[in-house]
Amino acid sequence: xxxxxxxxxxxxxxxxxxxxxxxxxxxxxxxxxxxxHNALGVIASPFRAAGSAVSxxxxxxxxxxxxxxxxxxxxxxxxxxxxxxxxxxxxxxxxSQENERLRTLLNLRQQREDFxxxxxxxxxxxxxxxxxxITLSKGTSSGIAIGDCAVNEEGFLVGxxxxxxxxxxxxxxxxxxxxxxxAKVFRTGETTVVQxxxxxxxxxxxxxxxxxxxxxxxNGDLVMTSGLxxxxxxxxxxxxxxEIRTDDNGLTKYAVMTPKVDLDALVxxxxxxxxxxxx
Amino acid sequence: MTPRDLTIKxxxxxxxxxxxxxxxxxxxxxxxWGIHPFILPLVPVMPAMLEGRSESALxxxxxxxxxxxxxxxxxxxxxxLAFLAAALAAGQLAGRIxxxxxxxxxxxxxxxxxxxxxxxxxxHTAGATQFSDAALLSGQELLLSVPFALLLYPLFRAIHRxxxxx
Numbered sequence: 001x002x003x004x005x006x007x008x009x010x011x012x013x014x015x016x017x018x019x020x021x022x023x024x025x026x027x028x029x030x031x032x033x034x035x036x037h038n039a040l041g042v043i044a045s046p047f048r049a050a051g052s053a054v055s056x057x058x059x060x061x062x063x064x065x066x067x068x069x070x071x072x073x074x075x076x077x078x079x080x081x082x083x084x085x086x087x088x089x090x091x092x093x094x095x096s097q098e099n100e101r102l103r104t105l106l107n108l109r110q111q112r113e114d115f116x117x118x119x120x121x122x123x124x125x126x127x128x129x130x131x132x133x134i135t136l137s138k139g140t141s142s143g144i145a146i147g148d149c150a151v152n153e154e155g156f157l158v159g160x161x162x163x164x165x166x167x168x169x170x171x172x173x174x175x176x177x178x179x180x181x182x183a184k185v186f187r188t189g190e191t192t193v194v195q196x197x198x199x200x201x202x203x204x205x206x207x208x209x210x211x212x213x214x215x216x217x218x219n220g221d222l223v224m225t226s227g228l229x230x231x232x233x234x235x236x237x238x239x240x241x242x243e244i245r246t247d248d249n250g251l252t253k254y255a256v257m258t259p260k261v262d263l264d265a266l267v268x269x270x271x272x273x274x275x276x277x278x279x
Numbered sequence: 280m281t282p283r284d285l286t287i288k289x290x291x292x293x294x295x296x297x298x299x300x301x302x303x304x305x306x307x308x309x310x311x312w313g314i315h316p317f318i319l320p321l322v323p324v325m326p327a328m329l330e331g332r333s334e335s336a337l338x339x340x341x342x343x344x345x346x347x348x349x350x351x352x353x354x355x356x357x358x359x360l361a362f363l364a365a366a367l368a369a370g371q372l373a374g375r376i377x378x379x380x381x382x383x384x385x386x387x388x389x390x391x392x393x394x395x396x397x398x399x400x401x402x403h404t405a406g407a408t409q410f411s412d413a414a415l416l417s418g419q420e421l422l423l424s425v426p427f428a429l430l431l432y433p434l435f436r437a438i439h440r441x442x443x444x445x
């Protein structure tokens with residue numbers, strides 16, 4: 001038996017090899033799919049599918065593991081990008097608000113070409129209940145000096161600079177009890193004095209003092225700076241009359257006024273560093 | 280107590296005073312009757328109540344100068360004078376009349392506001408302000424602010440216990 005395989009095996013192997021080569025040549029030379037090729041394909045098909053499924057699954061898992069790290073990196077990058085975009089958005093919103101304020105200011109600047117403005121941010125409000133002041137982000141290095149008037153973007157009077165350092169200044173608002181300005185009633189032209197009052201300050205109001213007994217001031221009258229003496233600019237809107245009261249002496253009257261400017265909402269003010277004195 | 284310990288103790292009290300300054304900034308927007316709680320006068324009386332020594336008076340003067348520079352009032356050295364007087368009074372109160380505690384903190388707070396607001400009333404009524412307006416504001420401020428002594432007292436007591444007694 002062993003001899004048979006040794007002697008006949010070579011013959012069998014040779015025959016099978018020749019047959020296989022002939023089959024390959026026939027299969028390659030023939031047009032279309034040969035019967036044998038077809039049959040082998042049919043038999044191998046489920047194994048191919050199974051193999052493909054298994055390799056796909058394994059590849060999928062490997063890919064998933066590989067992508068976790070890249071996803072984390074991508075996530076970090078996206079988070080950073082979102083933070084940067086949010087920061088840019090906040091800045092854009094602030095810029096937009098400032099732009100709006102400056103546009104409104106431009107109208108005022110066109111009306112009063114003699115005004116030289118210096119814009120400053122409000123960095124602090126008064127801590128004491130006995131005074132009403134705001135601290136600004138600019139001072140003498142920007143040309144701000146004691147006695148300068150501060151207005152909002154609409155030109156409504158905020159107060160007067162009472163203290164100034166190199167890069168800061170303090171504005172005593174029109175509500176402060178120490179505040180006192182020459183004023184005139186827009187409708188009648190009557191000149192008088194606007195002053196802060198401790199009793200009215202915490203209600204956000206101020207006083208139009210020393211009204212003559214025959215004064216024709218009525219509720220709703222607009223009050224502006226008189227500019228008399230040339231110390232403060234004229235025609236800056238201070239507020240409107242809310243109520244007329246009689247002084248304790250019974251001879252003179254005063255009016256309670258509400259300022260036009262909303263002091264609690266102030267973010268930016270414009271200090272008038274120079275103006276033309278109108279006689 | 281060595282000079283080093285003394286310095287550390289008062290540095291801690293100064294730190295607590297800075298915390299109070301930050302708290303004051305947070306309280307500024309909270310308005311009741313148109314005014315906000317004003318806790319700074321409570322700061323110098325707390326160590327004065329707990330320590331009852333001459334350093335407390337010096338600390339009160341420091342706090343007063345700081346406030347006078349930051350929040351100028353009608354009188355140039357209003358807070359310096361008021362805080363010094365309040366600290367001396369609070370020291371006497373805690374040393375002779377009542378033991379330091381929450382009640383003593385409330386009474387010391389009351390003293391602090393009496394001293395500060397008396398000077399404020401004097402300064403304002405010297406001008407055009409009516410006494411009734413100034414007194415009303417003082418009463419409102421006192422009612423809103425003195426209860427904060429109960430909040431500040433544990434902070435200063437903690438420093439006193441941990442640092443001052445080491």
